[in-house]
Each structure stands twice: as structure tokens, then as C-alpha cells.
Amino acid sequence: MTTEIVSRWLFPFGGLGAGARGFLDADVSLPTLGVRCRVECIGGIDNDPEACADFEYLTGAPAWCVDVGKITGADLVKRYGALAPDGVFMSPPCKGASGLLSEERAATEKYEEMNRLAVTWTKAMLDAWGDWPPRLLLLENVPRLKTRAAKMLKELRALLRAHGYVFSEGFHDCGELGGLAQRRRRFLLVARHAKRCPPILYQPPRRRVRGCGEVLATLPVPATPEAEEFGRIHELPRISWLNWVRLALIPAGGDWRDLEGVLAEGQQRREVFRRKRVEDWEQPSGTISGPGANGVEHVADPRVERYAGAYGVKPWEEPVGAVAGESLPSNGAFAVGDPRASRFSHIDKVRRWDQHVGTITKAPAPSSGSPVVADPRVDWFGGVLGVKPWAKPSSTITGRAGVSTGAFAVGDPRVRHAYDAGYAVLDWEQAARTIAGTTSPGCGAYAVADPRAIALTDRPGRHWNKYAVTPWEEPASTVIGATRPGSGSPNVADPRKPPSFLPVIVAKDGTWHRPLTTLELAALQGIPTRVRGEPLRLCGTASSRWRERIGNAVPPPTARAIAEQMLVTLAHAALGSFGLSSGAIWVFPDGDEGVAELRPA
Numbered sequence: 001m002t003t004e005i006v007s008r009w010l011f012p013f014g015g016l017g018a019g020a021r022g023f024l025d026a027d028v029s030l031p032t033l034g035v036r037c038r039v040e041c042i043g044g045i046d047n048d049p050e051a052c053a054d055f056e057y058l059t060g061a062p063a064w065c066v067d068v069g070k071i072t073g074a075d076l077v078k079r080y081g082a083l084a085p086d087g088v089f090m091s092p093p094c095k096g097a098s099g100l101l102s103e104e105r106a107a108t109e110k111y112e113e114m115n116r117l118a119v120t121w122t123k124a125m126l127d128a129w130g131d132w133p134p135r136l137l138l139l140e141n142v143p144r145l146k147t148r149a150a151k152m153l154k155e156l157r158a159l160l161r162a163h164g165y166v167f168s169e170g171f172h173d174c175g176e177l178g179g180l181a182q183r184r185r186r187f188l189l190v191a192r193h194a195k196r197c198p199p200i201l202y203q204p205p206r207r208r209v210r211g212c213g214e215v216l217a218t219l220p221v222p223a224t225p226e227a228e229e230f231g232r233i234h235e236l237p238r239i240s241w242l243n244w245v246r247l248a249l250i251p252a253g254g255d256w257r258d259l260e261g262v263l264a265e266g267q268q269r270r271e272v273f274r275r276k277r278v279e280d281w282e283q284p285s286g287t288i289s290g291p292g293a294n295g296v297e298h299v300a301d302p303r304v305e306r307y308a309g310a311y312g313v314k315p316w317e318e319p320v321g322a323v324a325g326e327s328l329p330s331n332g333a334f335a336v337g338d339p340r341a342s343r344f345s346h347i348d349k350v351r352r353w354d355q356h357v358g359t360i361t362k363a364p365a366p367s368s369g370s371p372v373v374a375d376p377r378v379d380w381f382g383g384v385l386g387v388k389p390w391a392k393p394s395s396t397i398t399g400r401a402g403v404s405t406g407a408f409a410v411g412d413p414r415v416r417h418a419y420d421a422g423y424a425v426l427d428w429e430q431a432a433r434t435i436a437g438t439t440s441p442g443c444g445a446y447a448v449a450d451p452r453a454i455a456l457t458d459r460p461g462r463h464w465n466k467y468a469v470t471p472w473e474e475p476a477s478t479v480i481g482a483t484r485p486g487s488g489s490p491n492v493a494d495p496r497k498p499p500s501f502l503p504v505i506v507a508k509d510g511t512w513h514r515p516l517t518t519l520e521l522a523a524l525q526g527i528p529t530r531v532r533g534e535p536l537r538l539c540g541t542a543s544s545r546w547r548e549r550i551g552n553a554v555p556p557p558t559a560r561a562i563a564e565q566m567l568v569t570l571a572h573a574a575l576g577s578f579g580l581s582s583g584a585i586w587v588f589p590d591g592d593e594g595v596a597e598l599r600p601a
Helices: 018-025 049-059 071-079 109-115 117-129 150-162 174-180 213-216 226-232 241-248 303-307 339-343 452-458 516-524 543-552 556-575
Strands: 003-012 027-030 036-046 063-065 085-088 136-142 165-174 185-194 300-302 514-517 583-589
Touching: 003 018, 003 556, 018 036, 018 049, 018 085, 018 303, 018 556, 027 556, 036 049, 036 071, 036 556, 049 063, 049 543, 071 117, 085 117, 085 556, 109 117, 117 136, 117 150, 150 165, 150 185, 165 174, 165 583, 174 556, 185 583, 213 300, 213 516, 226 516, 226 543, 241 514, 516 543
Parallel strands: 003 036, 003 085, 036 063, 085 136
Antiparallel strands: 027 036, 136 185, 165 185, 300 514
């Protein structure tokens, strides 16, 4: 007969509940002891209402929306009872210790107080259950916590030691513990109460870190009908056309520093901040973080065939795609990477002022040499093509006052009086202006609002279908060969949601370098993309807030690996037995601090 042991855990600073979800997934069987162990989540605590809603959605456990800094021991006893939970897993706000924050800002009172929240919580917890405290404690955070919050950690160690805890602290790679598709180096302090939990705590085994494509391939390709069921969480972020081009030029596994001209001659990569990194499909991604130009945002997706040859550039040595009647960039791969570009190395090139020019040719046109220069002496020309403010003096009056010889244009505030008729459209019942010799729109009112336009629709052959839009529920007009808006009826009022414009540019490596969707970031974090059989839905409407909570999360597979190892220790503690393992010891019986650190990632 198997006995079930249920371990109660509490999750302060619980965020959206990903870490708690991993603990709930933990399931350990010990046949030799005749027991099976699992976790019960008694609750999460966070000051973000949306995070609390996500916590309850992912875990099914209640979330307490409150500022941890204002909680007392009495509050904890009132809400969770006089019996302490078996374990507490906390991941306090990490902004104060983040490498994205400058040393100066990290030292401000705001971030110092944020870093102290771990001590604030521990004091309240020990005030509530200090006589018989939780058996195991976990503190998870960014690696720089050990240096930027050194004073806080020193105070925390002393507090735990005074209440009978032995502990170890160090760094681990979430990808190795959880078998993720990302590299995620984190700080972890593990504390065990020597009296309440005497058995040795061993480290979780390490697993293979997967390529990010192994995870992303399980999801539908973004911007396809299959992706629509996930809604906005699986939509591609909107970026500019210029950034699409940049991504296509960045090699997989590289970032914007690999673009030509970003690094100055002799400049080291580490001297320039990394941005717009494109993850290699076969390799694990970097650390998933919240919104930010230095986080994981893009991937080289080899599934580009889903979008045919849109905006494709074919290698010189490969055949082109099928030749269609209308060879537009969006209709096939009609561009080629021509290696003979060096023959035209100076085409339309602008030389820097401090750089020598190319060879002087007899035809000094932009396309036949390098006769263009960036001249810094533009002030010599004063107001060339300039427009002077109304309240300022004009430039020197020259004999030939042309736009290229001075600033002879002025911003005249009286425009409402001077050229009222310019580009004007006359009312049908209004008298026309004076007829001038030059009938251009800019020097008179030569347009009229003609009410007889409706008559054109009653006279077949008289342009009745010019720019016509056919209703969705009506038959179209005759289909003709020249389907231009002005020569037929090739337009329709489509009630279906139009697909977003996607510049699918095939990069040199044959993949589509594109942004990652919020759902894909969640999947790389190990967060389930379906909850109770339905597509993942997070609270709120702002994708930036979703990404922030996802980036702050403890990956569920990593949390599960830690939880299962702790359940073994807790089972031995409950039964008064002990167990041996071939794994490394995490927290020694005497708490020899530092010896049991996880191997640095």
C-alpha cells in the first residue's frame, strides 16, 4: 500500500505563478519507502493584481494581492494558520540588482528598499512561525544580487542562522535543471532547517539544454490561420520596415553589432551594447526577460516556406523560384545575391569629409564613380533653400535672389489672406474666381464639387464602375483582363479581418529572421501554452505587461526539478529515514556554506 505525503508550500512574490505551477507538477514515488509525494500550493502573494489573476489561473490556488512590505506575522497566521508551510519559495523583485540598471540608480533608496524585501519577508515569516518554521526555504533571483545586494544577503544569512537554518548559495542554469531551450543563469539560496529537516538535500540532476527550435516548432507558425486560436498573444510584434531589413541582415546567433558600420575600426564587441539579437533555431536562446532591447526577441525561423518565396533573395549558385507572370518581390524570390557587386562598389556612394575619394573618372555622375562628398561647410551657403521665420531678419539680398543663392522664402502667417484660392474646390453654386492665364491648381480655384457625379452611374460606358467596391454579399461585375482600379470592378468590401502586413524577407541563411511572439517567449520559459485544454490567456490587454511577467517568471520545468528533489528530502524527514544519492550534495548536514554551490553556468 502506498502512502501519500502532501507538502504544503507558500509562494511570496509569486508573480504569474509559473514557479508554483512547476512545484504542482512535481510527482515523486519512493517504492522502497512505500510513499508518493506531491505539492499543495496554499497560496501566492504579490502586489500586482494582474499577476495575482494569472497565479490563480495557472495554479488554481488563491493569490493574496498585497504589498509584502506591509505584511506582519499576525497577518500570515490569520490567513494561512498557525501551522507553518513545509516550504517557502520566494523570488523578490530583481530590478535593483539587474545588470540593466546603472550602479548609480541601483544605489538609490528606491532600489535599496526593493532589494531588502527578501529580509522584510523573512522577518514577517519568522515572526509568524519562528518557533516551528518552514522546513525548506528558497530565494531565487538575478546573479548580480550577490554583489549589488551584498549587505542584504549578509543580514539574511545571519537571520536564518539565528533561527536554526543551514544553507548554501550559488548560481545555477535554469536551462540545465529544467531541460529548457534557453540559457538562464540565476542566483539561488537554499536553506534547510537543521532540526525540522535533518536529511541531506541533494542537487537536482542536470538535463540537456535544447535548441529553441525544438520548442517553437510545437507551436503554429505566426500569422497563419492555425495561429488565430491563440489570439493576440501569438501575434508578431509590429516593427518598422527598416528593422525587418536589419533583422534579415543580422546572421543567426548574432546581433546588430554584426551589421556593417556599427562597430568602429578596432572597436571590440563588448564595448557596444547588444541589441536585436537573432537566435539560432538549432541553439538554445538567451535568457528570457521582460521588454527590452537586450532580451530575447528574434529567431531565425527555417519554416519560411509557409510564406512561399516572399521577398526572397536567392543565392548566386542556386536556381530561382518559378517564374510567374507578375514578378513582384511579394510574389516569388526574384532577387539574387550577386557576388559581382564589387564592380559597382562606388555606385551612389557618399564619401566622408575626412576620407579619400575613389578613382576620378571622366563621367563624374553618382553611378559611375565616387564624386559625392559629405561637406561639413554647409554654413558657407547660409540659407540655401532656407525658409526664414516671420519674426527674424532675412539673409543678405543678392543680385539674383533665387532659392539656391540664399534664404528667400519666409513663413508668412498671413497665408489666409494671400492665396485663399490656391488649391481650392469651388462650391457648385459659388461664382468662380478670376480666370488666369496659367490654370494650375496653385494659382487659382479650378476644381469644383460637381453634384452630377451620380449621373455617371446611370450611364453604362461612361466610367460607371470607376473605382467601384463590390459589396461582400453581391455578385461582382464582369471580370476583365486589365484588373486596375480604374478599368473594372476588382475591389471588394471584405468583412473578414485582414492579415497584418508581414515583410517576409528570406535571409542569406535561408531562414526568416523575425520577432518572437509573446506565446513563444512563454513556451521558451516552459510555461504551458494550453491551460486545461484551452489556449493560454493572460490577464490584461498590454503585451508589454505580459512579456514583463513572463520574463520575471521562474520556469516551471526548473521549479519542478527543484521541487522533486526537495520532496525526497521532505519525505525522509517525515518518515525519520535517510537516503543516499549519486548526485552532488546541495545543503550539507552542518550547513557548510558555499561548499554545496551549484556549478556556475
